[in-house]
Amino acid sequence: MHVAPAGALQGTTTVPGDKSISHRAVMLGALAEGDTVIENFLPGEDCLSTISCFGKLGVEIQGPEHGRVIVRGRGLSGLSEPDDILDAGNSGTTMRLILGILSGQPFFSVVTGDRSLRQRPMARVTGPLVQMGAHIRGRQGGRLAPLAIQGGCLKPIDYGSPVASAQVKSAVLLAGLFADGVTYVSEPHRSRDHTERMLNYFGANIKVSGNTVQVTGQSRLKGQRVCVPGDISSAAFLMVAAALVPGSDLTIPGIGINPTRSGILDVLLEMGAGIELLNKREEGGEPVADVHVRYAGKLSGVTVAGETIPRLIDEVPALAVAAAAADGTTRIKDAGELKVKESDRIATVAAILRRFGAAVEELPDGLLIMGGRPLQGAICDSQGDHRIAMAAAIAGLVAKGETVIRGAECINVSFPGFAVVLKNIQGK
Numbered sequence: 001m002h003v004a005p006a007g008a009l010q011g012t013t014t015v016p017g018d019k020s021i022s023h024r025a026v027m028l029g030a031l032a033e034g035d036t037v038i039e040n041f042l043p044g045e046d047c048l049s050t051i052s053c054f055g056k057l058g059v060e061i062q063g064p065e066h067g068r069v070i071v072r073g074r075g076l077s078g079l080s081e082p083d084d085i086l087d088a089g090n091s092g093t094t095m096r097l098i099l100g101i102l103s104g105q106p107f108f109s110v111v112t113g114d115r116s117l118r119q120r121p122m123a124r125v126t127g128p129l130v131q132m133g134a135h136i137r138g139r140q141g142g143r144l145a146p147l148a149i150q151g152g153c154l155k156p157i158d159y160g161s162p163v164a165s166a167q168v169k170s171a172v173l174l175a176g177l178f179a180d181g182v183t184y185v186s187e188p189h190r191s192r193d194h195t196e197r198m199l200n201y202f203g204a205n206i207k208v209s210g211n212t213v214q215v216t217g218q219s220r221l222k223g224q225r226v227c228v229p230g231d232i233s234s235a236a237f238l239m240v241a242a243a244l245v246p247g248s249d250l251t252i253p254g255i256g257i258n259p260t261r262s263g264i265l266d267v268l269l270e271m272g273a274g275i276e277l278l279n280k281r282e283e284g285g286e287p288v289a290d291v292h293v294r295y296a297g298k299l300s301g302v303t304v305a306g307e308t309i310p311r312l313i314d315e316v317p318a319l320a321v322a323a324a325a326a327d328g329t330t331r332i333k334d335a336g337e338l339k340v341k342e343s344d345r346i347a348t349v350a351a352i353l354r355r356f357g358a359a360v361e362e363l364p365d366g367l368l369i370m371g372g373r374p375l376q377g378a379i380c381d382s383q384g385d386h387r388i389a390m391a392a393a394i395a396g397l398v399a400k401g402e403t404v405i406r407g408a409e410c411i412n413v414s415f416p417g418f419a420v421v422l423k424n425i426q427g428k
């Protein structure tokens, strides 16, 4: 991808549907009774991996076609043994959540993924699932995929997760659907709660109190119509770009602003960005708004830590670009989880920013970004990570000279059409 410095970003643009919600709609749709109709489904590679895995488990799925997917639900006990390996591609959410579901099935299955996913930690999920009674084997003592699962009778557990991870929480809750009794999961900070909201929307018996969620096993799910909001994690790149390029005035309608995901809005506001939320509403159990961003002068550095981190963990690459262009120092702490994303994002964010001439220090649990140095266009590599590629593109818009991003095709994992959207809002 070639990026030239941008003129003001103006007008209105949508972004594709939310990745986390699109995955969950297919999964719960498959386990529900009756049809689930999903609108504004994200046709990114990650969510297509989820569709393909559930197809191999015997679920009839139509689409995506014009954003619509129809899942013919098979009920809690309707999945069938796959005759081939399930491939989650680059998608951690597909692999970790499906592990929860497969643990409850009375059959054998194997899941794998691409090179990046095969290096990502799975023990955080297989650990509690084995405690529930699943038999799971994998490389390095079951810590890495490919993983082989013999599921079956599960017992409920009360699981205290050491990490604030929605994938861990969701895997245990989904396994809990198949257990006999009530399964509890608690976490140190609240992670994204789309699974809880959607389970409730599909009629499961689920309760949330503080940082603990409980689900009653054998709750029946009923197929629903799910309207997927625009993905705040994709919108974040456009929000940062509009906050940095003078003269910008951009509206991004229909964005999910779930409080477990909206940390980026709080932090950009604290940095001085001109952001307003218009037309707030609720769709399918998820809060949604139109996000209006206008250039409001130079941003200032901030400290981001603690409970805010899980609320913007996927937005750190975008935030880091804002920090590099801001006045003063930005410190991102308590974010060791960045090391086990699609790439080691402490290392890859630092490497990308340095290519543009920014001053960055890697911390064991985050980043220190000394903002305000002029950014210079650069030749850089995505390292196969979609959000690193998009962060580099945004940096390229505000840098002097041309930027070339190698391996930018991975953007299709979460934001197909990214380049077209960027061109359209610049009028070129």
Ligand code: S3P
Residues within 6 Å of the ligand: 019, 020, 021, 093, 164, 165, 166, 167, 168, 170, 191, 192, 313, 314, 337
């Ligand atoms: C996700 C949870 C987060 C996030 C990922 C999507 C989800 O991962 O980074 O992109 O859909 O549940 P963790 O559960 O590892 O924090």
